[in-house]
Amino acid sequence: MTYKTEDGELITGSSPLEILTNLKNGSRFDSERELDEYLEEFLIRIREYYGVAYSHFDYEKTLNYLVEVGYLTAVELI
Template sequence: MTYKTALGEEIEGSSPTEIIDAMKAGGRFSADQDRPAYMTGFAERLKEWNGEVLTYSDEKSFVEELLRVGYLTPAK
């Protein structure tokens, strides 16, 4: 699937891990982080950015939360 971020970027992935890896690869400082560290850091930055708190336990629920808060939307 292809998603658009709140910043207007398009990311693509066929699974939650691929989506997160695509987000991570596009990050200026996050490419070297492992996935759990990236998700934690992203959740912290999102909370600072717009006050949204993500509740997740794995990659699938992380992506679901990004969709819930509107950071990710399916690309048309």
């Protein structure tokens, strides 16, 4: 699975958990945080930017939400 962030960064992983972990690990400021702590703060920023509230911590649903609001775009690699 590969996704592109709105900033053009490619995030890869074999599961939603791995994708979200790699997203966190690529963060300049929050890479040292625990994943759930990172997601809590990250989703607050997403809500502020996109105006859509989300507070579910199921990793698959969180990944789908980030695609739905346009933060992540699925990429097919050839």
